[in-house]
Amino acid sequence: MTLTPVRGGAITNFPAGDRYVKLAASERIQRENPIMVRQDYQTVKLECENGIAWIILNRPEKRNAMSPQMHREMSEILDALEFDPQARVLVLTGAGDAWCAGQDLKLFFRDLDDKPEESARAHQASHYWRWGKLYMYRKPTIAMVNGYCFGGGFTQLVACDFALAAEDAVFGVSEINWGILPGGFVSKALTEALSLRDAVWYTMTGETFDGRTAERMRLVNRAVPRERLREETIALAERLMNLNPEAVRACKQAIKSVRAIPADFAGDYLTAKSAELRFLDAEQGRRQGMSQFLDQKTYRPGFKPYARPMK
Numbered sequence: 001m002t003l004t005p006v007r008g009g010a011i012t013n014f015p016a017g018d019r020y021v022k023l024a025a026s027e028r029i030q031r032e033n034p035i036m037v038r039q040d041y042q043t044v045k046l047e048c049e050n051g052i053a054w055i056i057l058n059r060p061e062k063r064n065a066m067s068p069q070m071h072r073e074m075s076e077i078l079d080a081l082e083f084d085p086q087a088r089v090l091v092l093t094g095a096g097d098a099w100c101a102g103q104d105l106k107l108f109f110r111d112l113d114d115k116p117e118e119s120a121r122a123h124q125a126s127h128y129w130r131w132g133k134l135y136m137y138r139k140p141t142i143a144m145v146n147g148y149c150f151g152g153g154f155t156q157l158v159a160c161d162f163a164l165a166a167e168d169a170v171f172g173v174s175e176i177n178w179g180i181l182p183g184g185f186v187s188k189a190l191t192e193a194l195s196l197r198d199a200v201w202y203t204m205t206g207e208t209f210d211g212r213t214a215e216r217m218r219l220v221n222r223a224v225p226r227e228r229l230r231e232e233t234i235a236l237a238e239r240l241m242n243l244n245p246e247a248v249r250a251c252k253q254a255i256k257s258v259r260a261i262p263a264d265f266a267g268d269y270l271t272a273k274s275a276e277l278r279f280l281d282a283e284q285g286r287r288q289g290m291s292q293f294l295d296q297k298t299y300r301p302g303f304k305p306y307a308r309p310m311k
């Protein structure tokens with residue numbers, strides 16, 4: 001394993017085989033130590049800086065189309081980062097001028113047409129990281145859409161908690177253009193994020209749309225000029241890192257879970273989830289917040305977070 005220091009303030013301990021070499025213990029340690037980045041993934045580049053893990057799909061010559069190897073590598077990376085204290089927010093982006101051109105038509109589809117077992121494995125890995133893992137990931141996730149997003153790319157786009165796009169990014173549910181339907185999980189993911197009218201329109205026509213239209217449809221939170229995309233992403237990540245991480249995780253899981261739960265059960269689920277948060281929250285945010293507002297009168301929770309003790 002090769003570890004390369006990059007500018008910043010953390011030790012990032014990426015897995016050697018299946019396990020971590022070292023694990024830094026706290027946000028303070030993270031800020032005071034140099035970042036180390038593993039270099040030996042072939043289809044994904046990983047950079048960790050100041051708490052942000054930049055996960056970069058890295059097949060720019062193929063517009064970051066997803067090969068079976070990319071699915072395996074992404075599955076391993078997401079598993080590893082989920083419990084790495086150095087990675088506090090994940091940003092998913094693409095190398096070059098594409099975010100992700102969908103599944104690799106050759107490596108993921110045609111080459112595996114006569115290999116059912118390999119194909120099944122590739123499909124499993126593909127679903128595992130893009131939806132199984134990302135949708136309920138324990139840490140905040142941001143899709144930073146820097147260019148083309150086609151077909152299968154929509155699954156991880158919707159699975160991420162937030163999406164920021166370049167205004168001139170190009171999106172397309174292009175399956176219809178080569179005579180298939182948006183399979184895998186794309187159709188389901190699309191209906192999570194789009195109105196029925198928009199989902200049907202773009203799925204049935206294959207028409208492309210830009211980042212501004214994606215923002216209008218609420219497929220992405222915000223579209224910004226390309227030159228501001230990275231700084232806007234960092235600003236959002238820093239905002240999230242200032243918040244109680246257990247509460248951020250619980251909020252995400254609660255909002256996403258209640259979408260699928262009948263109203264009769266949602267109340268009970270949310271009561272249980274709140275109890276879980278109070279039990280797991282090492283910094284006791286609820287008590288801190290109440291005390292700082294009611295007793296110390298040092299802040300107004302309507303406008304900003306309480307001062308965190310461990311920062």
Ligand code: ACO
Pocket residue numbers: 061062063065101102103104105106107148150151152153174175182183184
């Ligand atoms: N699968 C396999 N190879 C791809 C894919 C893909 N999804 N997308 C791009 N490539 C390859 C091209 O074959 C080409 O390879 P080559 O240099 O060996 O010939 C290389 O990437 C560059 O592609 P170009 O078409 O030359 O690049 P350009 O910038 O002009 O266009 C674009 C980019 C629009 C993304 C175009 O490549 C394209 O239409 N790709 C397919 C997009 C798509 O329909 N994806 C959905 C797949 S279906 C699914 O995901 C379920």
